[in-house]
Amino acid sequence: MDVDLLRPGTVPISPDTILWFEFLLSEDLLLKHLEKQxxxxxxxxxxxxxxxxxxxxxxxxxxxxxxxxxxxxxxxxxxxxxxxxxxxxxxxxxxxxxxxxxxxxxxxxxxxxxxxxxxxxxxxxxxxxxxxxxxxxxxxxxxxxxxxxxxxxxxxxxxxxxxxxxxxxxxxxxxxxxxxxxxxxxxxxxxxxxxxxxxxxxxxxxxxxxxxxxxxxxxxxxxxxxxxxxxxxxxxxxxxxxLSKEEFSAQITYDLAVFYFFKENYEMATSYFTSCAQFFKNVVDKTGFLSVDWNELQGYLLACNTTMEGTNNLLQQLHISIANQYMGILNTLQQDNSHKKIPMSYRISLELDIRGALSSGKFTVARDLLPKIQALNAVRCILDQVSVYHYDINLNNIDTFIWAVSPTLKICNESDKERIQSFLIQLLLKQKTPEILNKLIQDDTLSGLTKKVVEKLSTTLYSKPVLPDLLLGTPKETFECNNLRNPRLEVRSLEQQIILCYDPMELRQLLVKITARNGSRSVMRINPCWELPIPLQSVLVAMPKGFLQDFSFILLAKSRELMLSKNWSLSLELLETLKAEIHVGTGNVIPKLNRLISWEVLLIQMNQFLEEWPAPNLDKKELAQKCEACLQPGESVLPRTEIMEYCALCLLSLGHWDFLASLEKRWSYFEIASTIATACQDLMKYKGNKKLSRDLWDLVLPVFGSSPLQSKRSSSGSTSVIHRDSPTTSTKTQLISFFLKLRETTVLTVVISMLARLHNVLRDESSLELSVDYIILWPAVVSNANSYNSKAVLEVLTEILTKALYYYPTNISWMRLMGDINFVNGHHEESLNYYLKSLLISTDNFSLPTRNDDHIIRRMIKSCSTLNCHTQAAILCQFLEEPDYTSAFHNLAEQKLCSDATDAYYHCFWDTSILEYLVTLHHKRAEYQRRKHAIQVMGLLELNSNNNEEIQHEASNLRKNIFLRALCKQYVH
Incomplete structure (x- = not known):
């Protein structure tokens, strides 16, 4: 730093230092300074x-x-x-x-x-x-x-x-x-x-x-x-x-647009962003008043679902349509057949994606969407004269093809018309069917071109009278060859259609057909991937053989398949169809099946709730009531274990802790949910001022032991045994599976703090301890700690924390804990990433003062030093409540080995003792330019010490934030 901005003092300073009043004495001095590189x-x-x-x-x-x-x-x-x-x-x-x-x-x-x-x-x-x-x-x-x-x-x-x-x-x-x-x-x-x-x-x-x-x-x-x-x-x-009118208006419209964008008035924002783009492009001579970044403007326009190129940017329209569930996709492809802006590979990929999604049941669209896209792609291939796309035109899809090609024919040039004409010639030669010709002639747009095709065929290609009559639509008797089919192949074809179909009505028709052709083969063997839970299988086996049994199995299997692929709406639709079907059925097993289907419906809703957390479109109150009813004793048809476990998970995330805490612990998966609920109650009741119940601690601790079967003692004094087949707590894998489905912040806080404390107790190394909110509320000792695996605890904690940060990416405490975990594992660059992210969030992108936190600062110092960035480590030593001079001097002594740029960080030093050490160090090393730089900075700090505490504090915060921003550019990703 070569300018003192305050006032002269009595402390001797470098002759190169410029005092503020010197700017008044020399008019050119300020401009010369500002014009420096x-x-x-x-x-x-x-x-x-x-x-x-x-x-x-x-x-x-x-x-x-x-x-x-x-x-x-x-x-x-x-x-x-x-x-x-x-x-x-x-x-x-x-x-x-x-x-x-x-x-x-x-x-x-x-x-x-x-x-x-x-x-x-x-x-x-x-x-x-x-x-x-x-x-x-x-x-x-x-x-x-x-x-x-x-x-x-x-x-x-x-x-x-x-x-x-x-x-x-x-x-x-x-x-x-x-x-x-x-x-x-x-x-x-x-x-x-x-x-x-x-x-x-x-x-x-x-x-x-x-x-x-x-x-x-x-x-x-x-x-x-x-x-x-x-x-x-x-x-x-x-x-x-x-200022030109365009430059002035571009800046004003941008400011208005950004304001409306963040006020979530996207209609006004879009209007002003679009106007800004038009003004921006018309600006000729810029004065510098316009500070709009073109790329940033494009990003805003994309966020508003619009573009600056209007209708000509068809590729961008394609991406927007895909993001909006294919809304307007047909119009985009139709326009592209005329403008040819979208690469054919994109269009084929689009078709394959839709076909694959429809076959897997991931979403539902209009029935004619895929055929129309195929027809539009065929037209584009015809115009481009490429053979990479196979589209077989027949009576079933000729109407769709006419719909696709007619708008293009109206506006295309002569060369494109010739290409379409050549295609029609090949089509009529291949498909010698009067119906196709009639449909082509009946279309107003295609009729003229079709007649030319017929004339060309009749005069140049054929001499037999039968062909022109056929093409002109004269009724002729045609010989139809009886196509002898293989019954086994027909059955296999129907089975394949059943596997790919997800429409209940079509499934019904296919099932009727396959039953008529092969009544002895059970549809349960069609797809080996179709598996049902044992309770459902037992009920279906007990049903009389016939259509209802097969139809029930198919709908239940496909519903479960759709649930696993997260297509909730279609999965529920299949179950509702089945409930309506069995409502008219008779037999002793029908009521039981109906009740089991209700549990499956609840399971889908619970999965949707957890996967789409916080699932704003679901009725949380109704879901909680269903979960509580499922767990209440007295049900004639017991839900299966998976459903009861999900009920407990949902109630935990819905905050129904009183119900879970008072629930009779008939199964072990109730026990872990109950203990978590009790801990949440204690945490909310005592606001973190009282130790939490040990029940969860005692329940989880044996999972990390070396013995597969361990006893535990609850807070009530009773001893229970956790077996290897316990649904949620017998193995690390099962524990992770249960914990990863937790969603509510208090519940996650309890589990994360408990595992962090358990790791600290088992590892028992103060230099590698984890820190997170409420960690001190758990026990501080474990008897026979050597028999437990601290690495397994850290693995489980890492997985849970990763999932928690997915749902709560701005939770500062969890982000710092993730930094601690990476620090403990020796991943120092990744630990810096998380520590700096936590500071970035807590200071609103370093626009607010940085709060002192010696725990993470010391670990950042250690990480920088390990990464051979000693200058950064020395600067961070100033961030501590009491600067660590020993560590700072050690790191500065290693400067010749460091990988960070030394000179770029001089303005980030504000501790005079460290600067004095730097002066001495550079003098010993004969680094006179650096010594001079350090003296200048120290002289300015001595002068600034005359300022009041508030100004000095603001200056210190400014230096901190500038340095932390530089670190973020290097480490945050």
Missing amino acids: FPDPLPTELISKFTSVVFESANNEIKRIDLENGDSKDNNVYDDQPKYSLRHLALKILSLKVAAYIKWNLDLLKVLPFKFQLTVLQDLMFFANNQIIIEIPNIPEYDNLSILPQPYLFALTLYHRWVLRIAVNYIFSNQMKMYGNSDASSLEESFIRSTENIQRSLYFLIEALNWENVPSLLTFDCFTMLTEDNTEIRNDWTHALP
Whole structure:
């Protein structure tokens, strides 16, 4: 750092150091600094320092500006206006010149503290409006904006753009309140919460789009420096750069669009984003006022499901249609047959994807969707004259082909028409069927071309009279050869159709056909992959042989297949069809089967609830009632084990802990759900101030023991045995299976904290302990710890935590725990990834101060050192409550071995003791340039020590966040 931004002091400093008042003595000094390739400090840091001096000395200034010597003609009117000292005015002008140099870029200015941003905008209005002070947000309303000075109009525009920007930024900071990390000042919150302020800014900017003459861009030279000979404010607005209407409108529409986008008004956002794109493309000479990134604009448009290319970007339309469940896909493919923009490989892949999804039952679409796509693809292949696509036209699909080819024929060129004509010739030669010819002639678009084809065939290709008569539609008797079929092949064909079909009505018809041809073969053997749970199999076997038995088996098997592929709606549809079918049936097993089907319906709903968590479209109250009814004793038909286990899981995630805790523990899978529910009750009741029940601890601990059969003692004192065939707790695999289905945050918190504590106790190494919320609520000792496997505990914890972060990706405590796990496993780069992500979230992308957390900072130091990044490790030593000088000096001594760039990090040191060590170290190594750099930084810090604590604290936080951002670029992925 080569600039001191505050004031001269009594401490000797380097002769190369520039003091703030030197900018006033030399007009070119500030511009020379800003024009450096890598100015240090950055422009925003200069503004922050200049403004902080004004804040610090505001109450101590005595000298006032003499308005009598100024150029204001209305001194009598504005005598009550606050007066600034010459020193304050000089600093304010410096800040505005820097802001003008960066083209008033609000994306850059937002890194300033809120009150500094407010000050810069207020100062701009002061100088742009003839030195009249206007307090933000109490800006006067003007009936006629055209009478205002152009510089002041620019200042108002910038201010109202800024209001929308901070409103958008506040949306993110407001989300951080869930974690207690929102540090927005009361001034900022009251300002943003004012709906009136935001509405006024919206009205202003919308009206600005209708201005005939837009304001000019205020530049660096517009603001004149004060000198000792001239203390009069004389800004030169003639240096302002004219803005084109397109550039001005592009920036305003972008600001409006982003605001509406984050307010979730996507219709307005789409409109303004589209307008912004049009203005953007029409901008010729850019002044720098427009700070819109083209790629970012494209991303916003894609998020709004639109494109800048309109209807011509057919490939983009294809992707959007696929994302929207193939909505509008036919229209896109139809247009592409004329424009030929989508590669044929994409279209064939699309067809195969739909065919595969339909055959597996993953989703349902209109019956004619696939045939129409096939026909459209056939037309495209005809036009491209490629043979990679096979499409067999017959009486069943000729109507679809005509539908596909007719719109293209209307607008295609002559060469495409010739290609279609050649195809029709080959078609009529291959399919010598009058019906196909009649359908082609009857179509208004194809009739003319078809007649030409017939004439060509009759005059050049055929001499026999029968062929023209046939092609002209003359009724002729044709010889039909009896196609002798193999009955076994017919049965196999029907079986294959049953396997691929998921429509209940078609399945019924196919089953009737196959029964008529082969009544002895059971449909239960058609597909070896069809397996039903034993209770269902037993009931079906007990049913009389016949259609109902076979139909029940097929629908149950296919429903389970669809459930496993997560096609919930179709799976439920098959079961509802079966319930309606057996409702009219007779026999002793029908009521039992009906009840079992109800349990299967519940199982599908529970799977959907857990897989689509938090499943907003499901009725949670009704689901909880069904689960409780399933687990209540007294049912004549008992649900099978899998269903009862899912009921317990759902009730845990639905928060019905009282029911589970009081449930009679008839089976072991009830026991683990009950113990988790009890722990959740304790956690919510005592708010983490009391040890949790040991029942879950005692139940889980034996799973990680070396013996396959271990006894455990519950809190009640009774001893039970966990067997190897226990549904949920006998093996590590079964335990993981149960825990991975947990969804609710409190339930996951209990399980994760318990496993983390268990790992710490079994491993018993303080340097490798895991840290997470509520970990101290579990037991601190385990008898005979050597007989348990701590690695297995860590494996289970890792799997559960990975799943938990999938559903709650911004949970800071779990993210840090994942960093701890990677640290324990020696994956230091991955641990840094998670530690930095947690800091990134907790500080809202480092816009808020970083809270001290010695636990993760020490581990980040160790990880950086292990990765041979010693400079980074030394800098992190300053982040601790008490800086670790021993570790810092050790890492700095290893600098010659380190893989990180040393010089780039000098501005991140703020501890003078570490800098003194650096000076000595570089002197010993004869690294005089680095020694000089370290002395400069140390001298600046000594000067800055005269600042008050608040300014020093803000400076320290700024340095921390700058450094952490640099680390994120390297480690976060």
